[in-house]
Amino acid sequence: MSVAGAKYxxxxxxxxxxxxxxxxxxxxxxxxxxxxxxxxxxxxxxxxMCEPKWVISMGACACSGGFxxxxxxLQGIDEIIPVDEYIAGCPPRPEAxxxxxxxxxEKSKDESILKDRVKEYKGFLDV
Numbered sequence: 001m002s003v004a005g006a007k008y009x010x011x012x013x014x015x016x017x018x019x020x021x022x023x024x025x026x027x028x029x030x031x032x033x034x035x036x037x038x039x040x041x042x043x044x045x046x047x048x049m050c051e052p053k054w055v056i057s058m059g060a061c062a063c064s065g066g067f068x069x070x071x072x073x074l075q076g077i078d079e080i081i082p083v084d085e086y087i088a089g090c091p092p093r094p095e096a097x098x099x100x101x102x103x104x105x106e107k108s109k110d111e112s113i114l115k116d117r118v119k120e121y122k123g124f125l126d127v
Contacts, residue, residue, distance in 0.1 A: 022048040
């Protein structure tokens, strides 16, 4: 996680404090392979986050399942939860992570917290 190091310094965006509780977070960064067994847990964590909530899919495994094309691996987290930014690469570059955070800040600048951004989204776990 060189993004938090001195060279790239993610603290300039106010993102250096990591909260491991979904009730205190507004940005969810999903990194790594997600299996179908983990999918309901990821959905529950997303639903527990306060509005407005943002999601970054980081790396090839989270974006598209990576090179794991089998029956246990979810082929991208956008099948479960809506994703705002995708970061390509395996592993992704620190500059790409900072760029995704800056794009989310630009998107959130003009947005109201009362607007439901993902009302029409329907994942395969939604009934």
